[in-house]
Amino acid sequence: TSGSTGRPKGVLVPHANVTALVDAVRDDFALSPDDAWTCFHSAAFDFSVWEIWGALLTGARLVVVDHWTSRHPEDFHALLARERVSVLSQTPSAFTLLAAADRTGGKLPALRLVVLGG
Structure with missing residues (x-):
């Protein structure tokens, strides 16, 4: 996260927090x-934690x-159809497109599930 400094810095996310998020x-x-989930976001964006670990902790398939x-x-839409994605995470701006x-x-x-955030 860069906050107001403009300088990126890492943030530790404990394992227990990730499992608690999915369990909740x-x-x-x-x-x-x-x-079938998508991993749409960069691993540098915290939304990817939800995408990657949500799929892995539930035994689901992850489409990178x-x-x-x-x-x-249009290409992303075609991928969603082809891969039969059921869980999609998007920022509102990406979802609008x-x-x-x-x-x-089509x-x-x-x-069946769209999670908006970011």
């Missing part, structure tokens, strides 16, 4: 090994989104 929502979100695809909403692609890209029948 596992039942409410019905997270299961049948899910390459940089090119993450920057082209994806929603525009969704209007022309349905995403597997998608």
Whole structure:
């Protein structure tokens, strides 16, 4: 996180905090090994902790989104359909672009949960 200094610095996230995050929502979100999650965000962005560990701690499949695809909403939409992604994490601005692609890209029948943050 850079805060107001503009100089990036790491922040330690204890293992217990990561498992507590997933355990807190596992039942409410019905997270299961049948899910497919995306790893859309850079590992330098804290949202990636949720994406990576959410999938791993629930036995789900993790679809790693390459940089090119993450920057082209139509290609990302096609990946979501092809990989049958069911759990998607997005920033509101990225989701707005994806929603525009969704209007022309067809349905995403597997998608059941969208988590917004960042």
